[in-house]
Structures are given as C-alpha cells and as structure tokens.
Amino acid sequence: MSRRARILSALLATTVASVGLLASAADATQVAAQPSATSRGVTIPAFYTPPTTLPATNGALIRTEPLRLALSLPGINGPLPGRATRIMYKSTDNNGQPVAVTGTYLAPTSAWKGPGARPLVVLAPGTMGQGDQCSTSLALQKGLILGIGGGRSTVSIGYEVLAIYGLLAKGISVVQTDYVGLGTTDRLHTYVDRVDEGHAVLDAARAARNLTGTSPAVGFYGYSQGGGAVASAAELQSTYAPDVPVKATYAGAPPANLADVTAAIDGTELAGAIGWAVNGFVQSEPTLEPLLDRYLSDAGRTALKDLSTMCVGDAIFAYANRKTSGWTNNGQSIGSILQAEPAAKAFIDSQLIGTTKPTGVVRVATGINDNLVPHGQARTMAADWCGRGGDVVYAPINLPKTPSPLLNHFGPLLSDQGTAVNWLTDRLAGRPATSTCSTLPQQP
Structure with missing residues (x-):
C-alpha cells in the first residue's frame, strides 16, 4: 500500500472511530x-x-459557535489540523429572497509558506443527500452520522474531510458551505440549483471575511455537485459578488448540463439523485408542481418524499439501479418528461453552466470514462468557457472504465485530489497557470 493510501486509510479509520464526539456548547444567547x-x-x-x-447584507454572519472536529489531534501550536467554527450566514436564493446557509470555517495550524497573507479556499461539497442530517458541517463534527430504526435508517460519512484537511495542511484557511437548505431546517436543499449553489459559495467567502476581519485571496474547490457549484460561482462572481477576489477555481466533474446528467444517472447506483433534483426544482419553481401531480405515480410520490430526508448512502442502498420510468404513471422517464414539457425544459435550460466567462483561472477536471456525470458535458462547459475568453486549464483524466458508473465517477476524485490541491495552492501562491484552450480541441 502506498504512503498516500495508508494516510487516507488512517484518516477514514480515525473518522469512523470518532463517532460521538460533540461540538462545544452553542452560545445560549444565540x-x-x-x-x-x-x-x-x-x-x-x-x-x-x-x-x-x-x-x-449577503455574507453577514447570523450566528457562530466553536466546532470540535471529530478528527482532531493535539499539536504543539494548537490542535491539528486547526480550529473550526460553525457558521450561519445570509445569502440570496435564485428567486431573490433572503436565505440562511450554514457551514464551517477552519483556521489551519500549519503555516502558509506562500507569499503574502494566508489565502482562503471555499470548499463546495460533493453530493451528500437532501436530509438535514447529511450536511458537511455536521459530518465534520461527528465523522459518521447514524440513525437507526423505524424503517427510516440513515448513514452519512464526511468524505470531504480528505480535501479539507489537504488544504489545511498547506496552511490555507477553508470555509465549507452546506448549501441552501442542507442542514438548515426551514426548507429543502435545492440540489444542483446553480444559482443557489453559486450564491452560497460566494457568500461563504464573504462570511469568512466577516468572521476573521481579513480580505485574503480566494480560491474555490469542488467535485461533482461541488464542481458545479464552484463553476457557477466563478460565472456569477462578476455580477453577484465582485468584492470577492477569486483567483482560481478547481471544478471537478461538474454537472453543467442537467439534461445530460439526468439521462445518464437514471438506472445507475445514484438514481436517487434525480429525486433530490426534482424536489429542489419544485421548491425553486413552484409552478412545476402541477407537472408532478400529472405524471407521478403513487410509487413516484413515495420515492420523492422518502428521498427528501435521505443521505447519499441511504439513496444508494434504497434506490440503486432503479429507473425513474417506474415513478411515473405513463412509463416515461423523469428526464424525458422534463425535456418534453416546455416549462420544465425552460427551467432545466436556465441551469446550464458555461454561458458566461468565469472569473480567474479554472481547472476543469473530468474523467473521460465518467458516465455518471458525463465527461462530454463537462468538456463542453470547458470549451464554451474558452470560446468566451475564459482562462481554462482542461484536465481529462484517463482511468480504466469499470462496469460501475459510480466508480467511474469517483475514481477521478480520488486519483486527482492531490494534484487538484497542489494546483490550487500554486495559483493562490501567485504562480501562473497556462491556459490549454488552444489544445482542447485535440484533447479527449
């Protein structure tokens, strides 16, 4: 076993062993x-x-509390990898309405060895689920989240700890967003809604600035759902948050075209994610609800309600390899209905990422054999950005194709993670990256 693999294995083992460690008591006045x-x-x-x-004000802190990390070790200069603060901050949803979002700010123990002040990375998590128990900030506190009994069991593992701790080890501050509605109990999580996610990422940077009183250089990191969120944030920065100084973005396996992604996911291990997306669409655009009434069967209504409180592990156990044609009363798939109905298609089309030049340099990493969040639509996003004058580093990842779409999607996450962290660190340290837009047409 390689040294990196041993370290990752030890981190995961320690995380699971740390179940039950609780955060510091909240400020009673808050x-x-x-x-x-x-x-x-x-x-x-x-x-x-x-x-x-x-x-x-967007990014204004609503409340904070110290957060004891499930995976934390004593160090000479403080706990390793650093000190964490749970945050709730104000953002704006895709309908222009105020919304509260939670997350975690992490200040590293390690020194920043680059020039200038310590930078900040906003980490947008990959798919965690739609239940409030699935939030990444809660996973950082507990490591492993379990709920057992009554036919409503749940399990959630804080897998984003690997990327977060990799960044902290470089001496980079990290603020992690839970997204709109994930954790906060007032609404459903609007899964893969590009505007909600992009705003949550940008306002997390503002919240970190308000917490620390500093204005560091900012980078974005995200894979899968997180890749789409940071890609959207890089597009929205110039109009929504020009005060956030974004230098670089790592966007791994971004779901940039939801029509393509919905069609690809149907019938795979992660078919339940379609239910999360539909639940979120209806919350964002209530006029779509009559379509559900018209097309969903009783089985479909049950599935969407069930999924609304599930984490990713729960959905894999319960809905792996299901086809959404079994959720409708006419045997059509959810994806085909979304494309056939004008109102639904217009909403899906409005979610497309790649229509606006992003701020800063963006590294778009995508597995060429990823057939869960399809490689082709991620490559198209990169090409579209190049066509709009974007500074893009396109990074196709060639791993062997497996019979499992889930493995084809998560393999590049693991194999590219160290490279992604190092690339982002170099950009935040002021080292330039060379755009690959001129060679992208020759790349897979």
Missing part, C-alpha cells in the same frame, strides 16, 4: 430560542434553525 429538529432519527442541533429575521 440559539436558546431555536428548537431542535429531527431527520430520520437524527437530532439536528438548534443551531441549524434559522431566525425569522435575516440580515440585509
């Missing part, structure tokens, strides 16, 4: 009036219940 909630047998701390009135 959350005493907020009730706790429960999702699939897991108690959601009162911290995650938003107040009735939100600040006016």
